[in-house]
Amino acid sequence: MSSHTVRLCHLYPDMMNIYADRGNIAVFRQRLAWRGIGLEITEVGLGDTIETDAHDLYYLGGGQDRDQNLVATDLVRHGSALCAAAEAGAAQLYVCGGIQLAGHSYVTADGTELDGAGVLDLTTEAGDSRLIGDLVIDATLSGETQRVVGYENHVGRTRLGSGCVPLGRIVNGNGNNGEDHTEGAVSNHAIGTYLHGPLLPKNPWLADLVLGWALEHRYGQPVPLDPLDNKLEHKAHETAVARANRKR
Amino acid sequence: MDWGDRLGRLCRSTLPGMKKLARYIALGAGWLSRKLGRGGGTTLPGVVMLKLRPKAVAELSADLSHGTVLVSATNGKTTTTRLLGAALPAAGYRLVTNAEGSNLERGVATALLKAGDADLGLFEVDEAALGAVARAGRPAVVVLMNLFRDQLDRYGELETLVDLWKGILDDLDAQSEPPALVLNADDPNIAALGQGRKNVVWFGIDDTTHAISALEHAADATTCRLCGTELEHSAVLVGHLGHWTCPTGDAIRPEPMVAASVIELAPAGQTVTVAYPDASGSDITSPAAEISITSPLPGLHNAYNIVAAFAASWALAQRTGRAQQPHAVADRIGATAPAFGRGETIAVRDKTVRLLLAKNPTGVNQNVRTVLTEPSQLHVLILLNDRTADGQDISWIWDVDWEPLQPRLASLTLGGDRAWDLALRFRYGGFDMDVVTIEPDPAKALDTALSSVPIDGTLHTLPTYTAMLDVRSVLTKRGHTGEYWSEES
Numbered sequence: 154m155s156s157h158t159v160r161l162c163h164l165y166p167d168m169m170n171i172y173a174d175r176g177n178i179a180v181f182r183q184r185l186a187w188r189g190i191g192l193e194i195t196e197v198g199l200g201d202t203i204e205t206d207a208h209d210l211y212y213l214g215g216g217q218d219r220d221q222n223l224v225a226t227d228l229v230r231h232g233s234a235l236c237a238a239a240e241a242g243a244a245q246l247y248v249c250g251g252i253q254l255a256g257h258s259y260v261t262a263d264g265t266e267l268d269g270a271g272v273l274d275l276t277t278e279a280g281d282s283r284l285i286g287d288l289v290i291d292a293t294l295s296g297e298t299q300r301v302v303g304y305e306n307h308v309g310r311t312r313l314g315s316g317c318v319p320l321g322r323i324v325n326g327n328g329n330n331g332e333d334h335t336e337g338a339v340s341n342h343a344i345g346t347y348l349h350g351p352l353l354p355k356n357p358w359l360a361d362l363v364l365g366w367a368l369e370h371r372y373g374q375p376v377p378l379d380p381l382d383n384k385l386e387h388k389a390h391e392t393a394v395a396r397a398n399r400k401r
Numbered sequence: 402m403d404w405g406d407r408l409g410r411l412c413r414s415t416l417p418g419m420k421k422l423a424r425y426i427a428l429g430a431g432w433l434s435r436k437l438g439r440g441g442g443t444t445l446p447g448v449v450m451l452k453l454r455p456k457a458v459a460e461l462s463a464d465l466s467h468g469t470v471l472v473s474a475t476n477g478k479t480t481t482t483r484l485l486g487a488a489l490p491a492a493g494y495r496l497v498t499n500a501e502g503s504n505l506e507r508g509v510a511t512a513l514l515k516a517g518d519a520d521l522g523l524f525e526v527d528e529a530a531l532g533a534v535a536r537a538g539r540p541a542v543v544v545l546m547n548l549f550r551d552q553l554d555r556y557g558e559l560e561t562l563v564d565l566w567k568g569i570l571d572d573l574d575a576q577s578e579p580p581a582l583v584l585n586a587d588d589p590n591i592a593a594l595g596q597g598r599k600n601v602v603w604f605g606i607d608d609t610t611h612a613i614s615a616l617e618h619a620a621d622a623t624t625c626r627l628c629g630t631e632l633e634h635s636a637v638l639v640g641h642l643g644h645w646t647c648p649t650g651d652a653i654r655p656e657p658m659v660a661a662s663v664i665e666l667a668p669a670g671q672t673v674t675v676a677y678p679d680a681s682g683s684d685i686t687s688p689a690a691e692i693s694i695t696s697p698l699p700g701l702h703n704a705y706n707i708v709a710a711f712a713a714s715w716a717l718a719q720r721t722g723r724a725q726q727p728h729a730v731a732d733r734i735g736a737t738a739p740a741f742g743r744g745e746t747i748a749v750r751d752k753t754v755r756l757l758l759a760k761n762p763t764g765v766n767q768n769v770r771t772v773l774t775e776p777s778q779l780h781v782l783i784l785l786n787d788r789t790a791d792g793q794d795i796s797w798i799w800d801v802d803w804e805p806l807q808p809r810l811a812s813l814t815l816g817g818d819r820a821w822d823l824a825l826r827f828r829y830g831g832f833d834m835d836v837v838t839i840e841p842d843p844a845k846a847l848d849t850a851l852s853s854v855p856i857d858g859t860l861h862t863l864p865t866y867t868a869m870l871d872v873r874s875v876l877t878k879r880g881h882t883g884e885y886w887s888e889e890s
Binding site for chain 2: 168171172173177179217220285286304306354368388389392
């Protein structure tokens with residue numbers, strides 16, 4: 154039994170949770186627990202502060218528009234803290250609404266411009282239709298390419314700057330903007346993505362990669378992760394990919 | 402131009418008798434479709450009629466002397482419409498209803514084509530279809546019960562629907578005879594919709610003995626619509642429904658005029674005491690009379706349906722000037738069995754299959770609470786499909802609080818097109834996977850699940866909509882009884 158622990162900072166869990174973000178947190182907790190590694194969760198809400206250097210992993214999910222606007226105003230206060238943490242190699246995962254708020258700015262449907270945290274070099278504008286459906290990508294991280302599957306439902310059209318690279322190439326679905334065949338964004342150990350479903354249960358490779366980064370941040374060196382039985386995960390993954398490939 | 406186009410033009414014209422002609426064509430199309438064995442009886446005539454006469458709902462409902470009663474909500478609209486369908490004839494109304502059919506505009510049009518000598522329309526209306534039906538349907542009463550997150554891929558976010566409904570109510574208020582609005586005081590979003598309007602009948606649950614300790618994970622309306630401050634709850638009843646207030650003082654739960662004052666829950670139903678204004682008194686804005694309704698419908702969510710139906714019948718009586726017949730109405734509500742798949746039980750030889758439709762997190766949380774009222778060890782079958790009618794985005798299963806089931810589970814069978822996703826939900830929820838069996842095929846899943854259930858035991862079955870149809874078709878094909886066990890062995 155190792156005595157390792159990952160310290161997770163969960164941003165606005167009460168407001169940014171619409172696409173089953175709790176499933177991603179459950180994956181963090183269980184895949185660590187099955188390996189004898191602990192998870193400490195700090196929940197950060199409106200008006201709270203983020204302690205510097207106190208977290209190895211940051212998570213921000215998606216919310217309904219009204220909640221997302223309230224969060225955006227508050228999140229800007231944490232911009233420099235989140236950028237510094239990303240700089241120091243902490244793992245960060247921004248899902249759905251999260252990717253929009255992690256960028257420089259988000260222009261809503263009524264033309265209001267919301268400032269983002271500025272962790273990822275990207276901007277988002279509301280489009281005139283929602284991009285909804287199964288989403289399959291080939292994701293490349295740490296030199297390895299793997300198929301990742303989920304569901305997307307967003308009105309935002311995201312465009313990346315030169316300071317980050319896409320998480321993956323579209324196999325099926327719309328991704329960042331429905332035009333340039335890119336999905337998500339990666340800079341150092343910060344990932345933004347529109348994939349939910351939730352993202353991590355069906356994509357254990359990605360989950361373990363992020364957890365590996367978090368452990369490395371905590372202990373200053375890679376901590377080997379024991380292999381787990383991913384049979385159910387792979388079955389669910391295959392079903393979802395097959396579903397996406399079939400015309401509905 | 403082919404003959405179909407010519408006919409369409411003719412039917413749309415203002416020539417006398419064209420409405421009638423369109424009606425015959427639409428009904429004929431439905432008849433033909435059924436004869437050809439292609440189904441479509443609850444929608445096709447309406448589709449054809451709306452094609453021929455786009456204002457068909459307005460034209461047809463003009464013949465209803467009392468107008469219409471419309472019921473919409475995320476959860477409970479089918480059951481509440483069913484309760485009203487049983488109750489309102491007791492007050493002397495001749496109903497036309499879509500209770501057995503489609504709740505979209507075409508379903509309402511189909512029902513109206515067969516209105517006969519009805520004097521009142523009673524329609525369950527899909528949340529997104531409410532605008533089209535309400536603006537055309539001359540409503541006397543509109544019942545709005547709740548909005549929960551549901552099928553985000555289809556309806557969009559909750560906010561979109563709240564805004565949509567606000568626009569509808571604004572338009573209805575501008576009519577010469579605005580309808581009575583029967584609104585749920587316990588849902589902060591619904592309460593906001595009624596603020597500042599004169600014609601509101603608030604309903605709610607006053608009894609807080611069945612409150613849960615905190616908001617469920619899937620709770621939606623958690624902040625004040627006026628100022629964005631987090632709402633405070635002195636009682637949480639179902640999802641985000643309860644006794645709420647904004648700490649800044651700018652919004653508070655309205656006092657219900659028709660309220661469930663005492664609720665006694667039992668595994669197979671409940672007794673609800675409904676307090677309501679006695680029409681003979683001078684003050685009709687606050688409850689004065691009480692009536693007791695004993696119903697076979699389980700769970701607090703059904704207490705909402707019962708009190709909503711009673712409130713709607715009361716509001717309708719105020720509008721039409723007819724006597725409400727509270728005792729007859731209450732008796733009929735109490736005598737109503739669960740709607741299709743909403744808690745109905747089917748005997749399968751010496752065991753019972755109980756169907757609890759699983760649509761969205763709040764609804765399933767209620768189903769879980771209902772299942773837990775059973776005193777014995779539990780046998781549960783969950784079936785998850787992701788077809789259009791179910792919602793293609795299945796992430797909602799992660800928002801359901803399944804965990805209270807865990808210590809009571811004797812067997813858990815997971816099936817449907819997305820059974821493996823369910824398996825992950827329970828694996829990562831920390832369930833003991835030794836009691837779990839995964840079998841995507843619905844017939845096999847049902848057999849597997851039933852084989853674990855002891856004689857005289859109940860299989861609690863939670864299917865999504867199309868999975869429920871699958872299960873029912875399996876049960877129907879087998880005549881509900883027959884050689885159930887031999888098929889598997």
